[in-house]
Amino acid sequence: MKDGMNSRILLDCAKNRILASSPVFRRQQFLIRCVRGSIDHQSQPRSRGMQTLMSLEVHSVGLIRAITPPLDPTRHKGQAGNIAVIGGCREYTGAPYFAAISALKIGADLSHVFCTKDAAPVIKSYSPELIVHPVLEESYSVKEECKKSVASKVLAEVDKWMERFDCLVVGPGLGRDPFLLDCVSEIMRHARQSNIPIVIDGDGLFLVTNNLDLVTGYALAVLTPNVNEYKRLVQKVLNSEVNDIDAPQELLSLANQIGGVTILRKGNSDLISDGDTVKSVSVYGSPRRCGGQGDILSGSVAVFLSWARQHISAADLNSNLSCKNPTVLGCIAGSTILRKAASLAFSNKKRSTVTGDIIECLGKSLEDICPGS
């Protein structure tokens, strides 16, 4: 924000074709594409879309500062966030690790993973910082006649911890095993009964798209679809194809149709709606598209959502924030931090940037916005 990005956006790209080979020019083009693709309404002049974008960028910094809790020595372990990721199976182990470690690196005190027995030793070995529970089961390891009792046991294992969590992240590396997804559906129902926010990504979105009742009308649910996941969601809920011309309106309708859940539509610009309002985050990130960045996002959104909820609860009606929905605030903050971290990592590692490099930049990204004492 401070580096004059805004002024660069306003340059007339047509007059700068001679600069086509420069990184600055390519960045301009990228930002202008963001603006064209996701913000502009057909009926609005382009400059208005740019203004919307720029004013939002300012807000994202202000709101991150508002919701990030003070680093106060009188606070106890857990008060800055206790996050649980539901994911990790025989096939996938990186995704739940990325989500859970991101939560810690942003500033949560505790980060859990609930995964299958095969996945647990691997996820544990990535980092001793995570608390990894080997409790989920896939169909191949459960006899038909045992499914009911195994499902009860899985649920009981998660329920023991449920009340302690500030937010669940459901989906990173979850896989699509039907028995496992049935268990996870029950976990989501219990979380909902306890009013625990749920961020849903990856295979969690596959589950939810086919079982919309799991989230319909639950204001503390956040869906974070990528292009394909969004397409399936639109087809299922709006019974239509994605309309990029009027993306904000479509997203608003979609969130509305699912009863006011919050949707973060990932793209060049991230678009966020709870069915009531639409926000956009287009802070410059990175052109590197290495897998795993969506997992960082889900962990980040979970932490900021928890902080936003605490902030709003503590501030009551005194908060200066124009938006009072913690899920929307969490999405804006999470998206902003990921983009800043991706940008930082890319400036160091360029084309060889991997997801772990971005995670290592999360701390500095937040520190730049919101310096700790």
Add this chain to the structure above:
Amino acid sequence: MKDGMNSRILLDCAKNRILASSPVFRRQQFLIRCVRGSIDHQSQPRSRGMQTLMSLEVHSVGLIRAITPPLDPTRHKGQAGNIAVIGGCREYTGAPYFAAISALKIGADLSHVFCTKDAAPVIKSYSPELIVHPVLEESYSVKEECKKSVASKVLAEVDKWMERFDCLVVGPGLGRDPFLLDCVSEIMRHARQSNIPIVIDGDGLFLVTNNLDLVTGYALAVLTPNVNEYKRLVQKVLNSEVNDIDAPQELLSLANQIGGVTILRKGNSDLISDGDTVKSVSVYGSPRRCGGQGDILSGSVAVFLSWARQHISAADLNSNLSCKNPTVLGCIAGSTILRKAASLAFSNKKRSTVTGDIIECLGKSLEDICPGS
């Protein structure tokens, strides 16, 4: 200590409100809260509590210098400490690793972990520096009719090593499986028979609170409860609720009631008592409350306790230390080093500090106090 902290404590905070946003001022406030919360008796003027605190800070540096063994090329492997952590089960693997690696990083020569068979490969994978014994068993893997023989085998495996250990740490990541806890109770009884000090944390405190006879009257036992663990201990032993107004007196009574064990009550200031004396450590640490710092503390206390015992034994009556109880000395030194390391790590990593970052600062923290040759 060298950076003028004492003089900062003495500043009048009321006159410095204009500095409220500065880190120095917030640190002052924190130190003053420590003093108010834990040291002052209601009947004493505040300045006396501050003096107590400051005089203790000086002692903690002096005593660390006194008990830390010289780095003498003529010494053999093991003479600087051989520590064993009893902990690590299917669910928890990070905690025993943190405790055991902290012991090594402070300067112990050898660090062992005795854990379950599931946990061993994971803990081994965190670091090749540790000696990890996969000997404990949880109920789910032992048939009822085999329990007696399995328990004997577990005990024999630990007994083979027992005499070599300078201190046990019982509890980090131990879990609460009844069969496993029965075996660990026996291990503690054997350690006690051999006069081996035992530092008890985490699930070890759950075990001990429900089986006080394991430590009652054992002067080489150290309990390191956090807020909740302390609460349960007070309820069980003193049959009352925690009284924060007269915390030092309560701690003294508690340690006395358990027959002179040493208790390190973790908090903004750590309070330490063996039933005879009360000490406090309030060196500035870090406002970050990431899980795992208690595990570092237990490993640190184990090393310093071993060193203090060696020092007192060698110095006989010639030691200049006013306190001659190695468990109290170990607690003061362990608490001081953890706090200094946490402060160092936080100054580098701020809000994204995790437990591993603190462990990496243990060496420098000790070096600052007690430079090696």
